Amino acid sequence: LNAAAVVPAAGRGERLGPGAPKALRELGGVPLLVHAVRALARSRAVTLVVVVAPVDGVAQVRQLLDDYGVDGHDSARIAVVPGGATRQESVRLGLAVIPEDVDVVLVHDAARPLVPVDVVDAVARAVADGAEAVVPAVPLADTVKQVRPTGVPGRPEPVVATPDRSTLRAVQTPQGFRREVLLRVHEKALNDGIEATDDAGLVERYAGSVVVVPGHEEAFKVTRPLDLVLAEAVLARRRA
């Protein structure tokens, strides 16, 4: 099992509020990105981690990974490439440097620093066992309603439907793919001008099959300031 991981880390983190780009913000004194890369490199399946950095931050990210001793961690090599304007473009730019002898590609958000290595292993394993695309996910705690957005903040929105919660899953990363499948759908999406919010969504769009495996509550995405508070608490509990 020879897996490479692409880590999109080129976002600004606007919802987190003012400050450094999200991937460089610290959790327990260590940048989110460093946590995320370590979580991947901990998996014995992962031989290469491609970090997709902000265009103007490539040198800084390389330096950071060096400073924290992530470069050369175990047997995983680390590469850093410049990202794009959207997450999808950043992933595509990362994919472009993955060697052909890699069978399995994982795509993991830098914004999910605390993913347990068991989730990384399970996703890679499910691809190696034959799935085209694998997504870790968790059941929803909240009931979800589909609305007709008014476009006006604060104006009540009409409810259209309440999907059966027991059939819904909140998806996480790393998502795992057969290398050629992910390359193909990204190339098609570029040609067709299609944008999806996750990579598995592109596989679905082009009639590929996607399966879900259990994710983990600690693989949550750091999006808003409260998520950083929760992440600090999870890390403190781990270190205790």
Ligand code: CTP
């Ligand atoms: N990402 C990226 N390139 C972009 C936009 C996002 O590599 N042009 C990455 C982010 O760095 C992050 C992941 O995609 O690791 C998930 O995106 P998200 O959580 O939305 O992060 P941001 O886009 O940075 O945050 P926001 O949407 O709040 O600005």
Ligand code: MG
């Ligand atoms: Mg974003």
